[in-house]
Amino acid sequence: MTISNAVIGQSGGPTCAINATLAGVIDALAKSKKIDKIYGMINGINGILSDNLKVLNSIFDNRENLKLLKLTPSSYLGSCRFKMPDLNEETDVYEKVFDVLKKHNITYFFYIGGNDSMDTVMKLNDYSKKFNKGVTVMGIPKTIDNDLYGTDHCPGFGSAAKYVATSVAEIARDAYCYLVDSVTIVEIMGRNAGFLTAAAALARCEKLCAPDLIYLPEHPFDLINFLNDVKAKIAQRKNVIVAVSEGIKNKDGVYIAAASDIFENDKFGHAQLGGAAKTLENIVKKEIGCKCRSVEINVLQRAASHFPSKTDLDESFKIGKKAVTYAMGGVSGEMMIFKRADADNYKIEIGSMDIKLIANKEKKMPNDFINARGNDVTKAFIDYARPLIMGEEKIITKNGLPVHLVLE
């Protein structure tokens, strides 16, 4: 049996589950008899290009570190946003990559990331095949946006969804404690795909109707309809909670933050600096006149790791492990995917799919997840998303705060 080395990288925006996947890959590689050294790319593909690799084996001989890694947010190895050039136009970068891989006797390449990262996986696999480099290249999904094609859902989404729904419920409790009428607009990430904003709906239960309205980038946003929706809700209850995607656009495809000057008479004094929620806050104050505040959940929705979904972290770990099994079995140029084997009694199977069917595509909320008026989600979405946020992890703390594993 030939023994060689493997490399793993992380790319794109961080999530609180991308390190759980890394932990899965490391765990499986460490147990494989085919693998000697496990290298980590420092800052994704940049780590290859600058020959900045770190041997990880000894760090994770300590199983406690593997456990900590699973609970650490952001990208343990560092991330990057790097677009590989066209294979036929510029070969220098590819030669550099494969020179470094050869130098370190690396024949397995794992890349954890989103749409852009899968483009890298596809191109490196194409190059390896075209020039018989003998490198197995595998992609593993991650993204809080849940917008990768081919997989039932993405690792990282469940934990972000749980954080968003938890936070929206807490924001609602905060708003409800006063007697004064109010509108609270919560802005959630996802410029093109509305899954994470939609996840705010998971906050609803028999004791909570918030969010009362939900606006997603998949449905054209109409200001008049919005104001009418809000007025109708205020007539029903004192405190209205609205969830909006950062990416809501009007029917012409213009972001609301940019399009709002149709409501501005005093253009020169009130340039809009904020995002969608801030813009809508100003419009509600002006057009409805009630107390209104906006809350951006901001980077915390992708960085918070102190209340993750156990389902998400466990699945993220498993899909990492399985990627190694597949790669060792001869699969290359594929992305690992989740398939929902049973929707009624949530059951997931892990498989893989040709990376060409996935790279550079973007999945959006399907029509049957959004109501006709475009101001709410459907039961089909709730049924889809609920299982992904289930379960809690015991957080490892020191001095009162979660412990993160840091690469040194």
Place this chain on the structure above:
Amino acid sequence: MTISNAVIGQSGGPTCAINATLAGVIDALAKSKKIDKIYGMINGINGILSDNLKVLNSIFDNRENLKLLKLTPSSYLGSCRFKMPDLNEETDVYEKVFDVLKKHNITYFFYIGGNDSMDTVMKLNDYSKKFNKGVTVMGIPKTIDNDLYGTDHCPGFGSAAKYVATSVAEIARDAYCYLVDSVTIVEIMGRNAGFLTAAAALARCEKLCAPDLIYLPEHPFDLINFLNDVKAKIAQRKNVIVAVSEGIKNKDGVYIAAASDIFENDKFGHAQLGGAAKTLENIVKKEIGCKCRSVEINVLQRAASHFPSKTDLDESFKIGKKAVTYAMGGVSGEMMIFKRADADNYKIEIGSMDIKLIANKEKKMPNDFINARGNDVTKAFIDYARPLIMGEEKIITKNGLPVHLVLE
């Protein structure tokens, strides 16, 4: 033995521990042989004025509800911001209050709140004494700002501090994963008292230097010094994390968001809509030119209850119970306080203090908690604050989310 009734109210901004105190009061009253009915004021003193009281006994015969109440954020009974008129100027309101108390045979009045609420406690106690109403009036502190005089710290602060420090650490991990130089400015609540912003420093550990800089409302904010501080930090490391209080002011006492036009050449096109962090973000971009983003932790720092400090919740419960013991023992017109009996091996004793020494006063960060340049806290602050964030609670969840107790 005379048997009478008691009433409890919550007032001011919500915290994630104010219901733990409520739970303590209810628990002790339920066990007292002197008390028959336990009334809750709906929306603080408004609930008395409108005779909107709710009998709580039967709800909390179920011990599970008491446990859930302890973990529920915001004000279970609803809150208010109501300033009692001067006792000598307007007596109608006082007569109304004591008429309603008499109607329900209420002789014990408990009010959980901040500075303004303690003003209410003081005035009601004065009125009761002056006109021999025989009502015992007790105040119990709460505030995330930690700005109440007379007590070592306030219930609610520890959990907010834990949430802020946890979030700042997560925001830092998020910033660190990229190669590009960046400044992240995190805005934290506290318009006049900097305790909660200072709590960001608790995030620091041997593996984390964030936040690199901390600016508090107690120290005049100087823009030139700030820019020099940031430049010096950027020279040391790629990603700089800054914690600023929403209430930072320049030497003339003007809020930075309002004062920033000294940096604006194009006044008319760039009216500042945001707060302190957004203002500083724009200034850093313009004056230093690096990537800069601002994050407002916003209402979540007072509303988040999914990662509270166990020390805070336990103490908040105990101070509520003790308030009942004191009231039954004949104490009136006092606020319950924490005294640090042992600083080295954190130990708290609960006592009370004359409300006149507390009401309408505002505690600020003492000088020895702030460094000389006014851009950081001292070890003395860390030693003071660390014990308050210790310990975690097991969160009760359903369908993947924390369960909140809701008054029906």
